[in-house]
Amino acid sequence: MRIDRVRLYELSLPLVHSFETSSHRKSGLTHILVELTDADGRVGWGEIASPTHPYFSADTVETAWGVATRYLAPALLSTEADSPAVLERAWARIRGHEFAKSGYSIAAWDLASRARGVALADALGGVRSEVVAGVSLGIEATVDELLEQVQRQVDAGYRRVKLKIAPGWDVEPVLAVRDAFPRLLLHVDANAAFLADEASFTIFERLDAAELTMFEQPFAARDFVGHARLQQRVSTPICLDESIVDVDDIHTMLRLDAGRVVNIKVSRMGGLTAAKLAHDAAVDGGIPAWCGGMHEFGIGRAANVAISSLPGFTLPSDVSGSDKYYAEDVIAPAVIANDGVVRVPNGPGIGHEVRDDWIRAHAARTHEQHRATQEATR
Numbered sequence: 542m543r544i545d546r547v548r549l550y551e552l553s554l555p556l557v558h559s560f561e562t563s564s565h566r567k568s569g570l571t572h573i574l575v576e577l578t579d580a581d582g583r584v585g586w587g588e589i590a591s592p593t594h595p596y597f598s599a600d601t602v603e604t605a606w607g608v609a610t611r612y613l614a615p616a617l618l619s620t621e622a623d624s625p626a627v628l629e630r631a632w633a634r635i636r637g638h639e640f641a642k643s644g645y646s647i648a649a650w651d652l653a654s655r656a657r658g659v660a661l662a663d664a665l666g667g668v669r670s671e672v673v674a675g676v677s678l679g680i681e682a683t684v685d686e687l688l689e690q691v692q693r694q695v696d697a698g699y700r701r702v703k704l705k706i707a708p709g710w711d712v713e714p715v716l717a718v719r720d721a722f723p724r725l726l727l728h729v730d731a732n733a734a735f736l737a738d739e740a741s742f743t744i745f746e747r748l749d750a751a752e753l754t755m756f757e758q759p760f761a762a763r764d765f766v767g768h769a770r771l772q773q774r775v776s777t778p779i780c781l782d783e784s785i786v787d788v789d790d791i792h793t794m795l796r797l798d799a800g801r802v803v804n805i806k807v808s809r810m811g812g813l814t815a816a817k818l819a820h821d822a823a824v825d826g827g828i829p830a831w832c833g834g835m836h837e838f839g840i841g842r843a844a845n846v847a848i849s850s851l852p853g854f855t856l857p858s859d860v861s862g863s864d865k866y867y868a869e870d871v872i873a874p875a876v877i878a879n880d881g882v883v884r885v886p887n888g889p890g891i892g893h894e895v896r897d898d899w900i901r902a903h904a905a906r907t908h909e910q911h912r913a914t915q916e917a918t919r
């Protein structure tokens with residue numbers, strides 16, 4: 542693979558329904574789309590699904606834009622490789638910035654699989670023709686509004702619902718949902734909002750009665766010991782999300798019994814090569830994995846569908862239909878969930894057409910770099 546041109550587009554899409562987590566509320570998202578063109582004129586697309594603010598991780602749209610233009614593009618434009626995994630070594634010495642790396646990784650995998658005429662899912666080693674989708678519901682103003690939202694998703698066919706929780710919005714809403722939907726696959730995600738203290742342990746012990754599939758990320762990202770202490774006191778498996786930035790974190794989690802489920806996010810792990818490696822570590826460790834989302838637009842969402850087709854992703858992934866989040870999307874057709882199931886496309890690459898003209902017309906900011914200029918300035 543030889544990438545000759547890098548183009549970036551900063552694009553904002555409004556959310557159909559505003560979304561609140563333990564850290565903040567959002568009504569729209571801004572992501573950076575990556576267009577890579579190789580020496581033969583073939584194109585691959587990726588998405589940097591970084592949050593705008595540094596509340597989920599250190600990455601923001603601004604930091605991603607900076608590192609994507611100043612470091613990642615030049616690294617990519619001065620290397621050649623025979624696979625995306627080898628190409629990604631071009632930026633191995635750049636620390637952190639997983640979201641920005643992920644956008645380039647998805648684009649490189651899309652391009653490489655299009656060049657081979659195979660579906661991205663097949664290139665990654667996928668085995669499923671469809672993946673079960675779950676939805677994630679934010680913090681609502683009242684328990685009644687939350688119950689209404691859950692009903693809407695159950696009516697739409699979703700089989701797993703995840704509820705965002707935070708101190709003060711924990712036992713009461715979750716038990717209310719469990720009472721109303723006794724058989725629904727349900728889990729909670731705290732986004733690291735609780736302190737690993739006795740008061741929090743008591744809250745999670747009460748939630749243990751709700752027979753949830755998992756408690757996702759109760760405590761701070763680096764607090765593996767706190768999660769291990771809680772896991773000793775509850776039978777519900779703990780799932781780590783923010784804690785898992787690279788494959789070593791999965792080994793730490795397994796060794797300490799700090800969790801028994803892993804949420805593998807392509808964006809948070811720095812791309813598809815890293816996500817595949819994390820999947821392999823989860824399979825080796827005997828724990829189930831699922832693919833979490835960052836409210837991706839269509840390109841990142843399609844990459845999540847592809848990685849979710851790997852055999853170790855045995856729990857429903859956050860790959861709900863685009864229409865739950867966005868009225869208009871950057872791919873055609875959009876990712877569609879029927880009865881809570883998303884079909885894995887067989888077409889080359891991500892298997893969707895990218896609406897490049899629409900993206901160019903709506904981008905708030907663009908950037909372009911060429912290999913020739915790169916070579917001239919070296």
Ligand code: MG
Binds near residue numbers: 757783804833
């Ligand atoms: Mg999470």
